[in-house]
Amino acid sequence: MNGNRTRLFDVAVIGAGMAGMATSLFAARRDLSCVQVGNGGGILFASGLLDLLGVHPVADRRRWDCPFEALSSLRRDLPDHPLARVGDDALRAAFEAFVSELGAVGLPYAPLDGANHPVLTSIGTVKTTYAVPRSMMAGVEMMRSRPSCLLVDFRGLREFSARQVVAKIGADWPGLHSVRVEFPGFEAVSELYAAHLARAIESAATRDSVAERVRPLLGDATAVGFPAVLGLSRSGEVHERLQQSLGLPVFEIPTMPTSVPGLRLKDAMEAALAAWRVVRHVQAKVTKVSFDDDVATLSLDDVPGGQTIRARSVVLATGRFTGGGLSAGRGHVSERVLDLPVHQPGTRGEWHRRDFLDPAGHPVNRAGLATDGDFRPLSADGRPAWHRLFATGSILAHQDWMREKCGSGLAIGTAWTAVEAISRGLQAPRKAG
Amino acid sequence: METQVLIIGGGVTGTAVARDLALRGVDCILVEKDDVNAGASGRNHGLLHSGARYVAHDQDAATECRIEGDILKRVASRAIQDTGGYFVAVQGDDEKYVGDFPGFCARAGITARPVDVATARAREPAISDKAIAVYEVPDASVDPFRLSLESMAQARSLGARLMRRTRVVGFEREGREIRAAVVQDGTNGTTQRVHVSQVMNAAGAWAREVAQLAGAPIEMLYSKGTLLVTHGRLARRVINRLRPPGNADILMPGGTVSILGTTSSRVEDLRDIHPTVDEVDLILREATPMLPPLETMRIIRAYAGVRPLVGSPSGSDGRTVSRGFALFDHEADGLSNFATITGGKLTTCRLMAERAADLVCRRLGVTRPCLTASDPIPVSPECEWTEPGRAPRSWMSALHVDDPLICECEMVSGSVLDALYQALRAAGDTPTLTDIGLRSRIGKGACQGAFCAVRAVAHLYQNGDFQGSRGLDEIVDFFRERWGGQHAVLWGQQLAQAELMEALHCGLFGEELR
Numbered sequence: 001m002n003g004n005r006t007r008l009f010d011v012a013v014i015g016a017g018m019a020g021m022a023t024s025l026f027a028a029r030r031d032l033s034c035v036q037v038g039n040g041g042g043i044l045f046a047s048g049l050l051d052l053l054g055v056h057p058v059a060d061r062r063r064w065d066c067p068f069e070a071l072s073s074l075r076r077d078l079p080d081h082p083l084a085r086v087g088d089d090a091l092r093a094a095f096e097a098f099v100s101e102l103g104a105v106g107l108p109y110a111p112l113d114g115a116n117h118p119v120l121t122s123i124g125t126v127k128t129t130y131a132v133p134r135s136m137m138a139g140v141e142m143m144r145s146r147p148s149c150l151l152v153d154f155r156g157l158r159e160f161s162a163r164q165v166v167a168k169i170g171a172d173w174p175g176l177h178s179v180r181v182e183f184p185g186f187e188a189v190s191e192l193y194a195a196h197l198a199r200a201i202e203s204a205a206t207r208d209s210v211a212e213r214v215r216p217l218l219g220d221a222t223a224v225g226f227p228a229v230l231g232l233s234r235s236g237e238v239h240e241r242l243q244q245s246l247g248l249p250v251f252e253i254p255t256m257p258t259s260v261p262g263l264r265l266k267d268a269m270e271a272a273l274a275a276w277r278v279v280r281h282v283q284a285k286v287t288k289v290s291f292d293d294d295v296a297t298l299s300l301d302d303v304p305g306g307q308t309i310r311a312r313s314v315v316l317a318t319g320r321f322t323g324g325g326l327s328a329g330r331g332h333v334s335e336r337v338l339d340l341p342v343h344q345p346g347t348r349g350e351w352h353r354r355d356f357l358d359p360a361g362h363p364v365n366r367a368g369l370a371t372d373g374d375f376r377p378l379s380a381d382g383r384p385a386w387h388r389l390f391a392t393g394s395i396l397a398h399q400d401w402m403r404e405k406c407g408s409g410l411a412i413g414t415a416w417t418a419v420e421a422i423s424r425g426l427q428a429p430r431k432a433g
Numbered sequence: 434m435e436t437q438v439l440i441i442g443g444g445v446t447g448t449a450v451a452r453d454l455a456l457r458g459v460d461c462i463l464v465e466k467d468d469v470n471a472g473a474s475g476r477n478h479g480l481l482h483s484g485a486r487y488v489a490h491d492q493d494a495a496t497e498c499r500i501e502g503d504i505l506k507r508v509a510s511r512a513i514q515d516t517g518g519y520f521v522a523v524q525g526d527d528e529k530y531v532g533d534f535p536g537f538c539a540r541a542g543i544t545a546r547p548v549d550v551a552t553a554r555a556r557e558p559a560i561s562d563k564a565i566a567v568y569e570v571p572d573a574s575v576d577p578f579r580l581s582l583e584s585m586a587q588a589r590s591l592g593a594r595l596m597r598r599t600r601v602v603g604f605e606r607e608g609r610e611i612r613a614a615v616v617q618d619g620t621n622g623t624t625q626r627v628h629v630s631q632v633m634n635a636a637g638a639w640a641r642e643v644a645q646l647a648g649a650p651i652e653m654l655y656s657k658g659t660l661l662v663t664h665g666r667l668a669r670r671v672i673n674r675l676r677p678p679g680n681a682d683i684l685m686p687g688g689t690v691s692i693l694g695t696t697s698s699r700v701e702d703l704r705d706i707h708p709t710v711d712e713v714d715l716i717l718r719e720a721t722p723m724l725p726p727l728e729t730m731r732i733i734r735a736y737a738g739v740r741p742l743v744g745s746p747s748g749s750d751g752r753t754v755s756r757g758f759a760l761f762d763h764e765a766d767g768l769s770n771f772a773t774i775t776g777g778k779l780t781t782c783r784l785m786a787e788r789a790a791d792l793v794c795r796r797l798g799v800t801r802p803c804l805t806a807s808d809p810i811p812v813s814p815e816c817e818w819t820e821p822g823r824a825p826r827s828w829m830s831a832l833h834v835d836d837p838l839i840c841e842c843e844m845v846s847g848s849v850l851d852a853l854y855q856a857l858r859a860a861g862d863t864p865t866l867t868d869i870g871l872r873s874r875i876g877k878g879a880c881q882g883a884f885c886a887v888r889a890v891a892h893l894y895q896n897g898d899f900q901g902s903r904g905l906d907e908i909v910d911f912f913r914e915r916w917g918g919q920h921a922v923l924w925g926q927q928l929a930q931a932e933l934m935e936a937l938h939c940g941l942f943g944e945e946l947r
């Protein structure tokens with residue numbers, strides 16, 4: 001990466017969560033030269049489900065079967081919401097592009113049909129989401145028709161009790177049953193880690209032995225659910241083979257992070273970015289960015305004394321408090337890299353509501369960067385802070401992705417729109433260096 | 434239902450009364466509207482006062498604390514950590530107070546040894562370099578949960594009965610006598626009568642409410658106090674500010690954490706007591722001059738309790754009202770078998786119980802003497818788990834092939850949950866995750882239950898302990914309680930932690946949509 005010091009990139013993306021990944025991917029697909037800084041910590045927490053928009057207005061707890069209908073309601077009610085500024089066509093194109101990239105690197109998703117889907121979670125709640133990994137899709141069909149169905153859990157996998165799920169929704173789904181089995185090869189271990197199981201089950205012998213242990217317990221089940229541990233890089237194959245040996249549809253149930261689907265997503269995104277030749281600095285943080293008329297210079301902290309990167313445009317995809325894009329003192333919220341103005345409630349007393357599950361949500365979750373229609377963050381005077389500085393994902397103000405169930409949609413949709421604007425701004429996109 | 438003595442309130446006082454009466458062979462039932470230590474006893478600072486804090490303005494209180502502190506160190510040793518304490522003055526503090534302090538301590542019989550500032554700072558590096566005087570006193574830390582649970586366990590072993598989630602809602606009175614108390618089951622709302630010979634109202638701040646039900650007015654004030662829990666322990670000893678009692682004067686060691694406080698403000702209403710952002714900021718502002726590392730310390734929790742103060746107002750904040758206890762026999766209110774014990778301190782709960790039990794026994798004609806100052810409280814295994822470090826020790830020393838860790842912050846394993854569940858179950862209760870939380874360290878670490886609540890519920894289901902669809906409610910109730918202590922301290926890392934908790938429980942699981 002010696003040449004990177006002098007190379008002038010079209011786009012520098014700060015952050016490697018869902019938003020940073022989507023931004024880099026979309027930029028590279030448009031033939032823009034792209035460099036990304038940051039580790040993929042954020043994406044590890046993801047469930048594999050890619051939400052678009054599930055709930056609006058949050059205070060009414062209204063769930064939507066169609067995310068695009070939800071969006072038109074959102075656009076009316078919350079015109080400043082970042083997703084209100086991304087068109088339906090852009091969202092459709094962005095999701096298609098995103099899941100097809102994932103499919104190309106071995107993480108297949110079920111075809112997008114414009115509808116939201118109900119997914120059973122590991123604690124027995126039903127989540128509304130948009131793009132569903134193929135390995136989870138049979139569960140969606142089961143949720144809808146509720147035939148006889150078996151949920152399997154593994155002793156020692158502490159975050160998932162199939163019996164608990166059945167107890168929770170069994171009253172509305174009489175054919176749902178649970179069994180617990182020992183995971184082959186881990187009989188003497190008290191705590192199982194999802195990632196270890198996922199790696200182990202990629203071996204044909206282990207997979208067959210799981211199938212052998214489950215087969216006698218099937219009863220009249222018409223499908224079998226497992227916790228999401230069915231393979232890492234070869235999950236498509238594991239899922240397929242398990243269906244064959246059980247002779248039934250098999251589906252995964254998303255579990256508590258850090259989960260296997262999060263690992264898969266991280267690995268797949270990394271593979272996709274590598275395929276598109278995105279230059280990545282995974283061990284680095286951006287400590288400073290300085291701008292002149294046409295070029296931004298990013299300072300990185302990965303080597304002693306630091307190094308710099310030069311780019312014609314910059315995208316801030318640094319996330320919120322967990323990701324590190326925002327930080328909160330006792331008095332106010334600030335933006336970490338550039339100290340951009342942060343839209344926020346008046347005082348700390350107004351940040352959170354007294355009830356954790358208050359349907360209205362916590363006001364601090366709608367704090368963040370205010371932007372123009374191209375997702376360029378605004379400085380104190382209300383004008384873009386720099387003409388080619390953009391922000392994507394959860395750092396943006398006026399949204400509450402946790403309550404609205406729009407985390408991935410926010411990342412993917414704003415990335416798409418920002419990259420379009422970058423591409424327009426750079427006019428004749430060319431490969432630098 | 435029938436009993437000799439009905440005790441109302443399961444705090445340190447009520448449970449100490451139950452222990453005292455049981456040791457004298459008197460049959461009693463303790464009714465508690467929520468759970469053991471649901472009131473001030475579960476929301477205090479945990480300082481076993483040497484008395485030094487009171488020497489300047491209340492020599493009697495100081496002496497009482499000294500004597501009672503010594504007794505509790507003997508009879509309740511497992512609940513107490515004899516950490517010792519420092520009194521520290523910093524530049525700008527009242528020098529006359531500092532000068533008078535050793536003399537006042539001597540008068541109350543409290544050993545206060547001067548320690549030179551450099552030595553004190555070497556032993557407790559959190560102390561400011563602006564310290565000007567340090568004295569060492571025999572302060573100690575007490576785990577009020579363990580104290581109450583062990584007292585109650587001993588009382589039960591001697592025949593006393595505990596009814597949790599049972600609230601006294603009325604009395605049946607005939608002339609000067611209460612014949613029965615009407616109690617209501619908090620889970621299903623049904624009421625029943627408990628026929629009684631004697632009633633002891635140990636309802637803490639609620640004592641006025643309870644006495645009113647019996648037709649006996651008491652004058653009481655309520656003083657709310659807020660406390661902060663730090664991430665990690667800042668000092669080994671109790672660190673007191675050497676100045677007239679004020680806000681945020683005391684830093685307590687509490688196992689793996691430190692507890693800083695308190696504030697004091699008058700409140701009129703006992704409902705909806707919660708720590709506020711202003712109180713949190715006030716505490717940090719006031720305490721930082723003595724303990725500068727607090728400026729950047731991560732705070733994982735805040736909680737607030739209400740001190741019942743008996744008497745009438747003489748100051749605006751309640752701090753100047755006596756913190757002594759009061760025993761009312763209510764004879765003047767026309768009652769012959771109803772009494773109230775309230776006010777006081779955690780440190781003096783045993784003495785309060787002794788006086789209360791003396792009165793009850795006199796009224797019952799029981800002549801056996803009080804044994805609580807001489808007989809140590811016996812070990813009850815199910816009461817061990819509130820101690821930080823206890824669960825990790827037992828987990829690490831056991832062969833835990835089938836004993837998974839459930840709470841990783843505090844290293845509480847499945848077998849601890851099972852033991853607590855079984856113990857509660859054996860007493861005829863329907864245990865909840867919140868009940869188990871009160872009796873263990875689960876959810877008390879940095880994650881404040883975000884991850885372990887999910888694992889704990891899965892574990893309890895899998896063992897067949899939990900059934901039906903209540904699991905989600907268990908998780909949600911547990912969080913609501915944990916969150917109550919979090920919303921005022923959410924900045925920095927703790928805000929990031931809270932965000933992750935919400936991403937998981939709302940973003941992924943959608944618990945708010947239930």
Ligand SMILES: Cc1cc2nc3c(=O)[nH]c(=O)nc-3n(C[C@H](O)[C@H](O)[C@H](O)COP(=O)(O)OP(=O)(O)OC[C@H]3O[C@@H](n4cnc5c(N)ncnc54)[C@H](O)[C@@H]3O)c2cc1C
Binds near residue numbers: 286325337937
């Ligand atoms: C528990 C959990 C459950 C989730 N479940 C779902 C789900 O069910 N469905 C769904 O659609 N989505 C889910 N998500 C994912 C969610 O969509 C995304 O996490 C969210 O949109 C935020 O993404 P982001 O990229 O904006 O921020 P983050 O994921 O926080 O990423 C920010 C990135 O920026 C980096 N960074 C910060 N500062 C710097 C710096 N100075 N220099 C370099 N790098 C920096 C960080 O290291 C990090 O990689 C879940 C997330 C979590 C945490």
Ligand SMILES: Cc1cc2nc3c(=O)[nH]c(=O)nc-3n(C[C@H](O)[C@H](O)[C@H](O)COP(=O)(O)OP(=O)(O)OC[C@H]3O[C@@H](n4cnc5c(N)ncnc54)[C@H](O)[C@@H]3O)c2cc1C
Binds near residue numbers: 447474477656778
């Ligand atoms: C912020 C703060 C810090 C403190 N710090 C210290 C300290 O460091 N050292 C010290 O020695 N003391 C301290 N104290 C004082 C100490 O906590 C109290 O004196 C003590 O806990 C009082 O115990 P109690 O059992 O009398 O009352 P409580 O613990 O309040 O118990 C009363 C119980 O009665 C129950 N109840 C109420 N009404 C009914 C009803 N109708 N039916 C059934 N049950 C009912 C309640 O649920 C409650 O559990 C502090 C107090 C506060 C508030």
